[in-house]
Amino acid sequence: MQNIPVDVRRLGALMCVVPPEPRVNQETGEVRKDRDGNVIYVVGISVRQRDNRRADVIEVAVPSEPHGIAEGMRVNVVDLVAVAWEIEGRKGTSFRASEITPQGAPATTGAVPAGRAKSSGGEA
Numbered sequence: 001m002q003n004i005p006v007d008v009r010r011l012g013a014l015m016c017v018v019p020p021e022p023r024v025n026q027e028t029g030e031v032r033k034d035r036d037g038n039v040i041y042v043v044g045i046s047v048r049q050r051d052n053r054r055a056d057v058i059e060v061a062v063p064s065e066p067h068g069i070a071e072g073m074r075v076n077v078v079d080l081v082a083v084a085w086e087i088e089g090r091k092g093t094s095f096r097a098s099e100i101t102p103q104g105a106p107a108t109t110g111a112v113p114a115g116r117a118k119s120s121g122g123e124a
Helices: none
Strands: 003-005 014-022 041-048 055-062 075-078 081-087 090-096 099-102
Touching: 014 055, 014 075, 041 075, 055 099
Parallel strands: 055 090
Antiparallel strands: 003 081, 014 041, 041 055, 075 099, 081 090
16 A cells, blocks of 8 residues: 655645544454554544535544544644555545644654554554
């Protein structure tokens, strides 16, 4: 699978619509972790295209708990990448980022690169 960098500057408003929660394996109930043992969190982000009223919701995985993020907040998404996947005849696109911060807050230093947020099994 290839990581495709996403230029978030070309997107419109980014807003949290589903607060952060640990990613859970639906079959086993086990909390997913990345290759380094970090718990993977997912956040539902509404993305409104510039100059358009259309909005989409994407689920973004990050390698640590995003602090200070709540439903309805505008957010910054750092190092966003898209990954096309195909498993057992199903296809889709998953999204990962190194971190998600409240809009106006600086990105923390030492963020895990987005490519390292992939889970050790299944889709990210």
